[in-house]
Every structure is written in C-alpha cells, then in structure tokens.
Amino acid sequence: MAAEGxxxxxxxxxxxxxxxxxxxxxxxxxxxxxxxxxxxxxxxxSTLLGVLSGLLQPDHGVVRLFGEDITGLEPHERVERGxxxxxxxxxxxxxxxxVDNIRLGAYRHLRDKALLESRVTEAFDxxxxxxxCLAQPAGxxxxxxxxxxxxxxxLVSGARVLLVDEVSLGLAPVVMAEVVRMIEExxxxxxxxxxxxxxxxxxxxxxxxxxxxxxxxxRFEGPTADxxxxxxxxxxxxxxxxxxxxxx
Numbered sequence: 001m002a003a004e005g006x007x008x009x010x011x012x013x014x015x016x017x018x019x020x021x022x023x024x025x026x027x028x029x030x031x032x033x034x035x036x037x038x039x040x041x042x043x044x045x046s047t048l049l050g051v052l053s054g055l056l057q058p059d060h061g062v063v064r065l066f067g068e069d070i071t072g073l074e075p076h077e078r079v080e081r082g083x084x085x086x087x088x089x090x091x092x093x094x095x096x097x098x099v100d101n102i103r104l105g106a107y108r109h110l111r112d113k114a115l116l117e118s119r120v121t122e123a124f125d126x127x128x129x130x131x132x133c134l135a136q137p138a139g140x141x142x143x144x145x146x147x148x149x150x151x152x153x154x155l156v157s158g159a160r161v162l163l164v165d166e167v168s169l170g171l172a173p174v175v176m177a178e179v180v181r182m183i184e185e186x187x188x189x190x191x192x193x194x195x196x197x198x199x200x201x202x203x204x205x206x207x208x209x210x211x212x213x214x215x216x217x218x219r220f221e222g223p224t225a226d227x228x229x230x231x232x233x234x235x236x237x238x239x240x241x242x243x244x245x246x247x248x
Contacts, residue, residue, distance in 0.1 A: 066081070
C-alpha cells in the first residue's frame with residue numbers, strides 16, 4: 001500500500017439499514033496514481049465510492065483527503081477541497097450546450113471570468129475535439145464525447161482527485177482507446193484517480209494498481225498486472241454474478 005496517500009479510507013463499515021455491505025474496507029491512493037477498483041455487481045464498489053465522495057456516511061471508519069479528516073464533510077465541501085466523483089455513462093446535462101456543461105464545473109468561480117475562461121481553454125487543450133461542438137446540446141454527442149465533457153467539467157473545477165465510476169459504461173470497444181488517452185492526459189497533468197470498473201481489460205489499460213472487492217471486502221491489492229495471476233479473482237470478474245442487476 002502506498003505511503004502517505006492523498007486519499008485514504010480506513011476501517012470503513014457501511015450498512016443500508018440492517019444490511020451491512022462494507023466490512024472493514026481499507027484503500028489508499030497516492031499522489032498522481034491511477035488505482036482501479038474492481039469487482040462484480042454487488043461487490044460494494046459504488047457504495048465505497050459514495051462513502052469517499054460524501055454521498056454516504058459510514059457506520060465506522062475514517063476518510064482522509066490530503067491528510068485532513070473529511071469523514072463528516074458534505075459532498076460540496078469535498079469538491080471544494082479537490083475531490084470529485086464522475087458517474088459512469090451519461091454524466092452530463094443533456095439539454096445544456098457542451099460549453100455550458102463544462103463551465104458548470106467552475107460554478108464557484110463564475111464571477112471570476114478570467115479564471116473561468118482560462119480553465120475552459122485548458123480543458124479544450126486536453127480535449128480539442130470538443131471545440132467544434134461548443135454550442136451543441138451535450139445529449140447529442142457520442143458516448144466517448146460525453147465522457148470528454150464530463151472529464152472536462154472535472155478539470156475546470158480544479159479537481160485534484162477524481163473518482164470515476166465505470167468510465168467504460170456504454171462505450172464501444174473502439175472508443176476505449178480514446179478514453180485511455182483522456183485518462184493518461186489527466187494523469188500527466190497531475191490528477192489522481194480511482195477508477196471503478198467491472199472489466200479487467202479496461203483496468204489493465206487505465207490503472208497501475210488495483211483493489212478487487214468481493215462481498216464488501218477487499219480480496220486483492222497490488223499492481224494491476226499481478227491480478228491476472230489470481231485465476232479465482234479473474235473468473236469472478238468475468239463470470240461472477242452474471243445475472244445480477246443490482247449495483248452496490
């Protein structure tokens with residue numbers, strides 16, 4: 001486990017009413033690192049993301065960001081400190097234009113037009129494909145372009161740590177090469193990321209290190225490539241819970 005992580009969760013328990021779904025979960029993400037969080041449906045991945053982002057309050061345990069205990073902070077307070085979550089799939093406002101979607105990321109700086117426009121310009125430097133569709137409703141874009149908009153909004157917000165929930169959700173395999181490029185560019189700019197995925201292949205492309213969750217506990221932690229050698233976990237990723245529709 002990386003020392004002095006910028007995002008740390010220790011001893012996290014979480015329950016939905018009487019049903020406990022996280023059991024003593026410990027994760028840590030180092031500065032500038034890309035960490036994959038894998039597991040089948042119902043493993044607890046999205047629940048853990050909710051605890052990290054502040055959407056859910058744990059029964060027990062501590063969440064720290066840049067050394068500060070943020071366990072009791074609201075989601076918007078965590079955003080102000082540089083932590084942002086991006087939902088998988090359509091993480092955009094479909095009726096708003098592309099540029100308005102992106103500007104919403106800097107809602108705290110709307111009165112500082114110079115800062116706002118400099119950050120929007122930076123986003124377009126990262127994702128130049130979006131320059132040609134600034135006025136277009138974001139809902140009319142392709143799945144890959146919508147991911148660009150969502151990641152651009154996070155970049156404009158000044159986020160230093162991103163929690164990305166299933167970046168590959170709903171995307172054709174051919175689009176994933178562009179998504180990988182997006183993630184690598186954000187990493188090059190110093191953004192730390194936790195990437196929640198069900199696909200081992202996607203995680204191998206995006207993440208340097210991985211956690212594997214099963215039934216609310218961490219079953220594996222280490223370099224993503226090492227996960228391939230754990231045949232029982234690989235089988236769980238590809239074949240486990242195939243009929244499950246729930247997402248925890």
